[in-house]
Amino acid sequence: MNSDSTAPVLVWFRDDHRLSDNPALSGAAATGSQVLCFYVLDDASEGIRPLGGAARWWLHGSLKALSEALERAGSSLLVLRGSALGLVDSVVRKTGASAIYWNRRYGAAEIAVDSAIKKRLSDGGTKVHSCSGRLLHEPWEITNQSGKPFQVFTPYLRAVKARSIKPPLPAPRRLEGGVWTPSILNQAAPIAELGLEPTSPDWAGGIWHEWQRGELAAQAKLSHFIETGLKGYAEGRDRPSKAGTSRLSPHLRFGEISPRQVWRSVMNAVAAEPGLERDADKFLSEIVWRDFTHQLLHFHPHLPDRPHSSRFESFPWIEDRLSLKAWQRGRTGYPIVDAGMRQLWQTGWMHNRVRMITASFMVKHLLTDWRQGEAWFWDTLVDADPANNAFSWQWIAGSGPDSAPFHRIFNPVTQGEKFDPEGDYIRTYVPELAQLPRAFIHKPWEAPPAVLRETGVVLGETYPHPIVPHGPARERALKAFRSMRDLT
Numbered sequence: 001m002n003s004d005s006t007a008p009v010l011v012w013f014r015d016d017h018r019l020s021d022n023p024a025l026s027g028a029a030a031t032g033s034q035v036l037c038f039y040v041l042d043d044a045s046e047g048i049r050p051l052g053g054a055a056r057w058w059l060h061g062s063l064k065a066l067s068e069a070l071e072r073a074g075s076s077l078l079v080l081r082g083s084a085l086g087l088v089d090s091v092v093r094k095t096g097a098s099a100i101y102w103n104r105r106y107g108a109a110e111i112a113v114d115s116a117i118k119k120r121l122s123d124g125g126t127k128v129h130s131c132s133g134r135l136l137h138e139p140w141e142i143t144n145q146s147g148k149p150f151q152v153f154t155p156y157l158r159a160v161k162a163r164s165i166k167p168p169l170p171a172p173r174r175l176e177g178g179v180w181t182p183s184i185l186n187q188a189a190p191i192a193e194l195g196l197e198p199t200s201p202d203w204a205g206g207i208w209h210e211w212q213r214g215e216l217a218a219q220a221k222l223s224h225f226i227e228t229g230l231k232g233y234a235e236g237r238d239r240p241s242k243a244g245t246s247r248l249s250p251h252l253r254f255g256e257i258s259p260r261q262v263w264r265s266v267m268n269a270v271a272a273e274p275g276l277e278r279d280a281d282k283f284l285s286e287i288v289w290r291d292f293t294h295q296l297l298h299f300h301p302h303l304p305d306r307p308h309s310s311r312f313e314s315f316p317w318i319e320d321r322l323s324l325k326a327w328q329r330g331r332t333g334y335p336i337v338d339a340g341m342r343q344l345w346q347t348g349w350m351h352n353r354v355r356m357i358t359a360s361f362m363v364k365h366l367l368t369d370w371r372q373g374e375a376w377f378w379d380t381l382v383d384a385d386p387a388n389n390a391f392s393w394q395w396i397a398g399s400g401p402d403s404a405p406f407h408r409i410f411n412p413v414t415q416g417e418k419f420d421p422e423g424d425y426i427r428t429y430v431p432e433l434a435q436l437p438r439a440f441i442h443k444p445w446e447a448p449p450a451v452l453r454e455t456g457v458v459l460g461e462t463y464p465h466p467i468v469p470h471g472p473a474r475e476r477a478l479k480a481f482r483s484m485r486d487l488t
């Protein structure tokens with residue numbers, strides 16, 4: 001153990017890329033010792049899921065912004081690549097650090113890595129402080145009356161509302177930065193050399209256009225949402241053509257802002273402007289959904305790769321590569337599905353309502369295993385999140401804890417008409433249909449030939465025919481569901 005009072009302390013950053021409301025960083029700063037900060041791109045530990053392409057793009061900018069912010073505060077960020085177990089151990093030994101601070105993670109593989117590191121370091125006399133920085137409450141803090149974790153959201157939400165939320169911490173005023181020894185610097189991997197942003201081909205053009213990464217951008221996004229989007233959120237959140245939601249998801253995913261900061265800012269806005277309560281309540285319940293999915297992931301580590309309800313192990317999924325490809329590329333012939341899939345491909349994000357419609361279409365109309373959709377979203381979403389993504393896909397498939405029932409099968413035409421009544425969302429992402437009148441924009445196959453001609457739409461050429469007819473696809477899905485039930 002290093003009892004030297006001049007020994008530095010370490011902060012290991014992991015999806016908590018911010019200086020404010022960062023309990024690990026604040027804890028380290030409060031020691032008054034030199035604070036050495038590092039990040040590990042762990043692409044070698046067993047079970048750690050590699051990030052998808054869009055999330056890697058985000059990570060690049062997020063680390064850059066974090067590194068710059070730490071430098072402004074008097075410290076710096078060392079980036080390493082490899083297996084965390086060996087690397088963290090080596091950093092502790094080479095710096096002679098007396099303690100290490102981190103914020104907790106909730107995936108099974110991450111917990112295994114952290115537990116192994118904690119044991120090894122504690123046995124060697126290094127103090128390990130694991131802090132609570134990612135959620136409003138730790139998964140084990142919100143339980144039912146028997147002390148068990150909730151499986152259903154509504155009572156979970158009620159339990160959260162009965163408790164107070166800790167106020168967020170300010171960023172440490174100044175960090176006492178230290179100097180890394182050459183032997184560690186030799187191991188460092190500069191951010192630019194991690195290969196996180198695509199080069200050839202650079203497919204990220206639309207994503208660049210849409211997003212600013214980092215803590216300052218996250219805070220600006222939150223302020224903008226509170227000023228312009230919170231009022232009316234309860235209804236506006238279901239209109240994909242409008243900027244009716246916060247778009248904070250990738251910032252929350254990478255911890256550029258904390259849920260406690262979001263909570264506090266929204267509550268301050270409500271205090272300043274009575275009348276916002278209903279919208280704020282709806283918005284904050286979405287933040288609680290995020291805690292809920294993390295709680296489920298913590299207690300059900302197989303959420304991303306196995307149906308929670310074991311009956312679904314026997315579901316007769318169909319493997320149809322062509323249909324899957326048509327779905328991925330936004331070429332299903334259903335405009336609302338195609339608009340969603342193209343928004344995802346172009347911008348790395350998709351509106352929540354449309355995520356539900358596209359996911360339901362893939363699972364129920366195409367009878368494709370939800371894990372295929374989960375994997376595609378994992379690769380293409382900038383906010384791809386192990387808990388939110390897995391839970392949401394199982395919710396749609398009907399196999400998760402607290403899911404939508406399988407027989408709720410969205411009709412992509414009526415969903416489009418309901419949530420994009422003017423067709424503006426379709427016109428943005430499916431430009432080949434932009435000239436179609438409102439009456440046919442969600443069902444171009446019903447447009448009279450003269451209308452198609454005038455608007456330049458040639459079905460089967462400029463835009464596909466529906467790859468499956470809705471009615472028979474619905475019947476097929478219900479039959480498949482019943483066959484699974486028969487097997488149990």
Ligand code: FAD
Pocket residue numbers: 237245246247248249250252253286287289290293350351352353355356359377381383384385386388389390392393396
């Ligand atoms: P807002 O409406 O402004 O909500 C604020 C925040 O609350 C979000 O940023 C998010 O952190 C949280 N939130 C909102 N809705 C949900 C929800 N249903 N479940 C859990 N948390 C929620 N969200 C992700 O963050 N990552 C994912 O990988 C992801 N995959 C999804 C896959 C499917 C099939 C579906 C149906 C939903 C998925 N969601 C995912 C949930 C939701 O669609 C997004 O969180 C939301 O669209 C993000 O936009 P926003 O930040 O503007 O949301």
